[in-house]
Amino acid sequence: MLTKLLSGDTPRSRLxxxxxxxxxxxxAFAPFLFPGTKSLETAARICIFIVLVASYDLLLGYxxxxxxxxxxxxxxxxxxTALALSATGPSYFSLAWGTxxxxxxxxxxxxxxxxxxxxxxxxxxxxxxxxxxxxxAVLVSQMSWLTGGEDGLNYKIPRELTPAFKLVKEKVLxxxxxxxxxxxxxxxxxxxFLFLVMLRIVNSPFGRTxxxxxxxxxxxxxxxxxxxxxxxxxxxxxxxxxxxxxxxxAVWLRYTxxxxxxxxxxxxxxxxxxxxxxxxxxxGAVLGATLFILAQxxxxxxxxxxxEATSAVPFFSTLVAPERWLLWxxxxxxxxxxxxxxxxxxxxxxxxx
Amino acid sequence: xxxxxxxxxxxxxxxxxxFFQKLPVMLVPLLALAGLLAIGNPASWLTLTVAGLAMGxxxxxxxxxxxxxxxxxxxxxxxxxxxxxxxAFVGFTVLAWLAGWTESPSVLLNLFAVLIAILAAMLVxxxxxxxxxxxxxxxxxxxxxxxxxxxxxxxIVAQQMIYVVWGPDELHISRPExxxxxxxxxxxxIEKYRLVAVGIGLALFxxxxxxxxxTKVGLLVRAGVENGEMVEALGYRIRxxxxxxxxxxxxxxxxxxxxxxxxxxxxxxxxxxxxxxLVFIVVIIGGLGSVEGCFIGALMVGLLANYTxxxxxxxxxxxxxxxxxxxxxxxxxxxxxxxxxx
Numbered sequence: 001m002l003t004k005l006l007s008g009d010t011p012r013s014r015l016x017x018x019x020x021x022x023x024x025x026x027x028a029f030a031p032f033l034f035p036g037t038k039s040l041e042t043a044a045r046i047c048i049f050i051v052l053v054a055s056y057d058l059l060l061g062y063x064x065x066x067x068x069x070x071x072x073x074x075x076x077x078x079x080x081t082a083l084a085l086s087a088t089g090p091s092y093f094s095l096a097w098g099t100x101x102x103x104x105x106x107x108x109x110x111x112x113x114x115x116x117x118x119x120x121x122x123x124x125x126x127x128x129x130x131x132x133x134x135x136x137a138v139l140v141s142q143m144s145w146l147t148g149g150e151d152g153l154n155y156k157i158p159r160e161l162t163p164a165f166k167l168v169k170e171k172v173l174x175x176x177x178x179x180x181x182x183x184x185x186x187x188x189x190x191x192x193f194l195f196l197v198m199l200r201i202v203n204s205p206f207g208r209t210x211x212x213x214x215x216x217x218x219x220x221x222x223x224x225x226x227x228x229x230x231x232x233x234x235x236x237x238x239x240x241x242x243x244x245x246x247x248x249x250a251v252w253l254r255y256t257x258x259x260x261x262x263x264x265x266x267x268x269x270x271x272x273x274x275x276x277x278x279x280x281x282x283x284g285a286v287l288g289a290t291l292f293i294l295a296q297x298x299x300x301x302x303x304x305x306x307x308e309a310t311s312a313v314p315f316f317s318t319l320v321a322p323e324r325w326l327l328w329x330x331x332x333x334x335x336x337x338x339x340x341x342x343x344x345x346x347x348x349x350x351x352x353x
Numbered sequence: 354x355x356x357x358x359x360x361x362x363x364x365x366x367x368x369x370x371x372f373f374q375k376l377p378v379m380l381v382p383l384l385a386l387a388g389l390l391a392i393g394n395p396a397s398w399l400t401l402t403v404a405g406l407a408m409g410x411x412x413x414x415x416x417x418x419x420x421x422x423x424x425x426x427x428x429x430x431x432x433x434x435x436x437x438x439x440x441a442f443v444g445f446t447v448l449a450w451l452a453g454w455t456e457s458p459s460v461l462l463n464l465f466a467v468l469i470a471i472l473a474a475m476l477v478x479x480x481x482x483x484x485x486x487x488x489x490x491x492x493x494x495x496x497x498x499x500x501x502x503x504x505x506x507x508x509i510v511a512q513q514m515i516y517v518v519w520g521p522d523e524l525h526i527s528r529p530e531x532x533x534x535x536x537x538x539x540x541x542x543i544e545k546y547r548l549v550a551v552g553i554g555l556a557l558f559x560x561x562x563x564x565x566x567x568t569k570v571g572l573l574v575r576a577g578v579e580n581g582e583m584v585e586a587l588g589y590r591i592r593x594x595x596x597x598x599x600x601x602x603x604x605x606x607x608x609x610x611x612x613x614x615x616x617x618x619x620x621x622x623x624x625x626x627x628x629x630x631l632v633f634i635v636v637i638i639g640g641l642g643s644v645e646g647c648f649i650g651a652l653m654v655g656l657l658a659n660y661t662x663x664x665x666x667x668x669x670x671x672x673x674x675x676x677x678x679x680x681x682x683x684x685x686x687x688x689x690x691x692x693x694x695x
Contacts (some may be wrong), residue, residue, distance in 0.1 A: 066501045116678075120685070122497040123429040124641065127633040128677075134630045135674040142667045264626060268509060275502060319517055327513035334506035337499055338492060 007203040011283055016348040023290050031181050044184055046293050047191040048248050053273045054198050054285035055241030061280030062202050063234040064214030066122055068267055069129035072136045073239040075261035077102040077246025082153045082256035090156035099247040103240045110239035114232035137262040152257020187248050199282055210234055272333050278343025287344050299325050377688040381652045388660040396540035401659045407547035409655025410554020415609035416635045416647050418602025424578045424642025426595050428490055431504040433606055434625030435511030440474040440607025441614035445524050447473045455529040463529035474611045475604040482603025486596055515622040523621040550612055558648050634673050638680045640687025
């Protein structure tokens with residue numbers, strides 16, 4: 001049953017299993033284990049980014065395609081839901097059609113980009129997607145009549161998902177059972193479902209062919225697989241998944257803007273999460289996203305302490321200043337590309353007895 | 354010399370094919386003409402055209418290093434933008450030190466200050482290029498996926514180091530006296546600095562063409578692009594050549610950074626990654642590895658960006674993307690692909 005749920009792709013390492021279980025339990029019971037708004041925000045962000053990063057891994061790790069347009073699809077999903085909610089009111093119907101419209105639009109865009117440029121070298125594709133994504137970001141910030149420009153969109157979501165909605169009068173385990181909690185569990189279960197779907201995809205014959213294409217496109221073509229078709233399908237699938245993750249973010253934040261969905265920083269974050277977690281293993285996305293967001297939220301405090309402690313050393317203290325946490329992640333990133341190309345997950349799996 | 358020596362026979366390319374080959378050269382004048390028709394007013398057209406050419410030349414300076422490095426080493430350096438930013442910061446720091454020279458009315462001192470700033474920027478970015486190639490790029494030759502990832506990582510680290518060294522704020526500096534102000538041609542006002550940029554860009558293009566076409570180093574570089582192993586087998590150290598080309602490319606990025614910084618008069622640590630989008634578009638339009646294509650692409654992007662900024666400000670960046678798409682529909686590998694894209 002469990003193996004079937006995971007599509008036969010078990011963690012294959014005892015330590016990894018333990019870590020994944022810890023992450024799962026923490027996320028599943030986050031509102032009760034870590035009371036407080038900030039920790040709930042962090043937990044929801046982790047859930048959403050696990051889906052987003054896993055969808056990118058589908059592209060980078062399984063198909064070997066480097067795309068810089070992933071935030072574009074994330075943004076399309078988020079804006080789809082956001083626009084539907086602000087245009088046709090905070091109903092579940094508008095939530096549904098906005099999400100669907102976002103996913104379909106993302107698929108169409110991905111298909112266009114894929115058919116147009118996937119025949120060429122990896123480097124070429126990376127550059128084209130970078131250009132297209134930045135043009136899209138500019139377009140969104142320019143079309144302020146539709147998207148609210150740089151300010152983004154604020155909108156209402158169905159009442160049952162807002163803190164104003166009380167499900168139970170009393171507190172349960174010292175936690176208010178309100179709409180916010182429901183929204184969190186919506187995000188959690190939707191993310192878990194999407195993750196399992198992706199696990200299913202990569203462990204299907206399609207996923208295996210994708211790996212063959214990644215490892216040797218020439219040979220795959222010679223055997224008779226149509227490489228471009230596989231690559232394009234992978235791009236479309238991953239774009240749809242990213243759009244759905246974007247919809248989740250839109251529902252959770254009740255705000256959508258260029259900074260939260262489209263910026264180049266988010267693209268770089270995704271890249272870092274995939275590589276540090278482990279390319280080509282969806283579990284890597286779980287670890288990468290969790291570690292990265294925890295670092296983003298809490299490492300800065302730690303570095304603040306380190307910077308205080310070393311304030312006597314002039315140059316070093318600026319190196320460990322809290323704002324410079326990305327510097328160290330960048331160094332870690334380069335090192336992990338060299339020494340652990342399969343990331344944390346690959347390392348754990350290789351190390352199993 | 355004996356008469357029996359075999360004379361190479363050069364086959365004549367049919368005229369129609371020659372025309373097709375030369376066609377991209379016509380694109381820039383055609384675009385300028387289209388701009389004239391769309392804008393109508395010759396004076397503003399002239400201003401915009403010079404501005405577009407200046408912008409194109411600066412993009413060319415940044416893109417040429419990148420594209421030559423790609424052609425020779427098959428490495429696209431996503432960290433190239435960091436060299437642009439670092440070059441700009443070094444240049445600005447030097448100019449700030451030489452404030453006495455830049456503020457003096459003497460043209461010679463002004464020129465001297467800018468020259469020193471440029472040399473310092475090129476020196477620093479060239480040396481950084483050396484370190485970058487040795488530490489970051491060398492272990493991943495031949496692996497595109499890793500190259501992209503690692504050079505992105507290099508970009509992140511370099512940007513953060515800019516924050517560490519120069520602090521998080523953007524820097525402002527005004528151009529030296531001699532480069533301020535405009536010349537008036539009839540009704541058109543043309544900023545002096547833009548003419549300088551056009552001059553430097555043109556000189557660089559001609560110099561690069563000369564080096565690549567007519568010198569032994571250029572011959573080796575071109576041969577290396579065709580078949581690196583063969584050049585190696587003939588006894589040339591292609592690795593060393595790689596390194597020199599990479600350093601030159603980085604230094605050119607630094608030069609471009611200083612010039613772009615003086616153009617904008619404001620620099621940030623992110624300026625590199627912002628300008629990289631335009632640089633990539635230019636490299637794609639020109640065809641990976643081609644200096645001529647890069648030159649034509651840069652001028653087209655510069656002109657188009659300025660024309661559209663005047664006619665319809667909201668679509669400026671979109672228009673360059675549209676240009677890229679149109680060019681790729683026509684020639685899927687770019688205008689003059691040097692390296693056959695697989």
